[in-house]
Amino acid sequence: MPRCVRATFVVAVGLVAALLAGPPATAQWSTPQPVELVGWDTAGVAIATTRDGASVLAWGAYEPDEHVWLGRVRTVSANGTMGPIRTMTPPEHNANRLALGVDDDGDVVVAWHHHINLIDKWQVFARRLSRTGVRGPVVQVSSEAVDSWQPSVAVGPGGAAEIAYDVYGEHVQRRLRLNSSLGPIHRMGMTVHSGPEVIAVRNGEFVSAGNRETGVVVTRIAPNGTIRRRNLTAGFDSHSAGQIVSDRRGNVRLVFRRNRDHVNFGRIWRADGTLSPIRRISVPGEIATAANVSSDLEGDTILTWAYSTDGYNYRLHARSWRRDGTLGPVLVLDAISMNSVNGWQFPYAHSALDDDGNGVVTWTRREPEPDTGALGVWTRRVRRDGTLGPAVRIQRGAGAVVAMTPDGGARMILLGETMLYLTGP
Numbered sequence: 001m002p003r004c005v006r007a008t009f010v011v012a013v014g015l016v017a018a019l020l021a022g023p024p025a026t027a028q029w030s031t032p033q034p035v036e037l038v039g040w041d042t043a044g045v046a047i048a049t050t051r052d053g054a055s056v057l058a059w060g061a062y063e064p065d066e067h068v069w070l071g072r073v074r075t076v077s078a079n080g081t082m083g084p085i086r087t088m089t090p091p092e093h094n095a096n097r098l099a100l101g102v103d104d105d106g107d108v109v110v111a112w113h114h115h116i117n118l119i120d121k122w123q124v125f126a127r128r129l130s131r132t133g134v135r136g137p138v139v140q141v142s143s144e145a146v147d148s149w150q151p152s153v154a155v156g157p158g159g160a161a162e163i164a165y166d167v168y169g170e171h172v173q174r175r176l177r178l179n180s181s182l183g184p185i186h187r188m189g190m191t192v193h194s195g196p197e198v199i200a201v202r203n204g205e206f207v208s209a210g211n212r213e214t215g216v217v218v219t220r221i222a223p224n225g226t227i228r229r230r231n232l233t234a235g236f237d238s239h240s241a242g243q244i245v246s247d248r249r250g251n252v253r254l255v256f257r258r259n260r261d262h263v264n265f266g267r268i269w270r271a272d273g274t275l276s277p278i279r280r281i282s283v284p285g286e287i288a289t290a291a292n293v294s295s296d297l298e299g300d301t302i303l304t305w306a307y308s309t310d311g312y313n314y315r316l317h318a319r320s321w322r323r324d325g326t327l328g329p330v331l332v333l334d335a336i337s338m339n340s341v342n343g344w345q346f347p348y349a350h351s352a353l354d355d356d357g358n359g360v361v362t363w364t365r366r367e368p369e370p371d372t373g374a375l376g377v378w379t380r381r382v383r384r385d386g387t388l389g390p391a392v393r394i395q396r397g398a399g400a401v402v403a404m405t406p407d408g409g410a411r412m413i414l415l416g417e418t419m420l421y422l423t424g425p
Contacts, residue, residue, distance in 0.1 A: 029379070029394055032414060032421035033082065035074060036061055042420045043069070044097025045401055045413050051104045053078035053405040057413055058088075058110055059420060060096035071095040071112050073129060076411065076422060088127050089114075090138055099163075101155035101200070106131035109161040109176060111141065111151035122147040124165045126176050136180045141165070143185065148172070150195035154206055162206040162221070164188075164196040171196040171210045173221070186227075190217055193240070202248045202297070203271075209244045209254055216241045216256050218269055232256075232267045236278060239265075245295035253301055253321070255281060255291045264291045264305055266321060276325055282307060282317070283330060292351055299323035300357040302382050304333065304349040314347045316363055320386025328386040334378065336365050354404040357384040362400045362412060375399075377414055394423060 036042055041062040049055045055076040060069045071089035076082050088110050089095040095112040102108050108129040115122050121144060128136035141163050142148035151165040161176040171190040175183030190196075190210025198208040204223035209216060215233035222228075232254050233239050242256040242264070250271035257264050263284060268276035282288040286307035295301040301321040306314045314336050320328035336347040353359035359382035367374045377397040381389030394400070398415040405411070414421040 029392065029412075030080070030423050032395060032416070032423045033080075035059075035082070035413070035420045035422055036072070036085070039064055042415065045399075045415065045420070046098060046100040047401055047403045047411055047413050048100055048102040049403045049405050049411060050102055050106045051406055052106070053407065053409060054106055055403065055405075055411045056100065056102050056106070056108050057422065058098040058100040059413075060098060062096070066091070068092075069094045069096040071098040071110060073098070073100070073108060073110060075106070078405070080424075082422070083133070086129065086133070086135070088129065088135065089125075093125070099151045099153040101153035101161055103155045103159040104157045105159075107155070107159050109153050109155050109163075111153045111163050111165075113149040113151060113165070116144075119144055122149045124148045124151045124163065126151070126153070126161070126163055128161075128176075128180055139176065139180055139182065141174050141176070141182065142167070142172075150192075152195060152197050154198045154200040156200045156204050156206070156223075157202060158204070160204075160223075162198050162200070164198040164208055166192050166196055169193070171208065173198060173206075173208065183225075186221075188219055190219070190241075197244065199244055199246060201246045201250050201252075203250045205250060207244055207246060207252050209241050211239075211241050215239065216254065218244065218252060218254055220252070230269055230275070232269060232275065233265075233278070236265075240290070242290055243293040245293050245301060247295060247299035247323070248297040249299075251299055253293070253295065253299070255293045255303060257288065257290050262287045262289075264288050264303070266303075268325065279321070279325070279327060281305075281319060281321070281327070288317075289348070292349055294351045294353045294359065296353040296357045296359075297355045298357070300353070300384070300386075302351050302353060302359060302361065302386070304351050304361055306336070306347040306349075316347055316349050318349070318351075318361060318382075318388060322386070331388055333361065333380060333388070334363060334365060334391065336363075350401050351382065352402045352404040352410070353382065354408045355406045357386075358382065358408045359404055360402050360410045360412070361388075362394075362402050364397065364399050367396065377412075379412070395421075397421075 093114040111126040124142040171188040264281040291305040316333035349363040351361040
């Protein structure tokens, strides 16, 4: 399925990108290529790849003359050639973050929120961009009766899109059809705290997760509109909803964190309706952050999180969760103090896997002396067996997100100090 990764960095920098091409064991990162115009600030970065190895980049760009945030996208071919920058939001909208989804062939759906002063309400909008570069109409997804914000987008293999968004802490979803018409609004009966998420499965389902008083609930919406829900944490103490991933058969993996002791757990809701046992992911006694999760099409999964025993000094951990349900050893990505990041931001890693388990994990830490005031972007290769390659510093930068092509190439967007870049091995 198309892979989409996003991060909400809001910094006064530009966009840069990089490519990682060739066999995973020998590939080297390319020279970063500028993505956005010089002098434009950027934020809310997202990246997705298609089945043929092309990529789509999305971000918010601050127009310095008009003083407005514009939602922008740019395509990158499988050989690394970048297409033109396309603005997807109307000039009267302030959109410093685009949610992004892409189908198998490269058709794009973006969504954003904007405050309409006339009705004094936040509203969610969406727009399609065809693989040939034709922009569809701007569609208002949410109801004007209520404030709505923080959208996410999932696009199925054939182009149908599901948009999830937040209405006063409630998870709401709506279908955007191929002709840009809208399906009915679904109130999912789940609470959200940092923006709802929805993923697309190869079988045409859309899957989301959220909290209820009784536990973390995962919801499947079938192509015919049938809705199924399962409580994956019933009777399992207090908890908070985490991330979900799926393999090609529709086996859904949920990773969540138990609140009272900050331990990460996982569970599988199989395509046949059965549930796996709950597995503990992080180590007891760790104060673990919520895990970042990525999966290949066979179900092999990599999880990353930060942990601390004193709330100041952290280690970034990684662990594989194999398709057969077994766990690999806990591996150390890096050791980081709070002074090694932004001083206010927990250490965090982003990861992505290709179709058969090769991937990349990336994180940010402060540069060594004499540049201790600057941040640098680091990566490690994830091998199919769950082991890690050596740490590689890419360049100075405030953050990065990464996505994988089906055959093992990587595309990374770097928030540099003066530009947004694309790079890859």
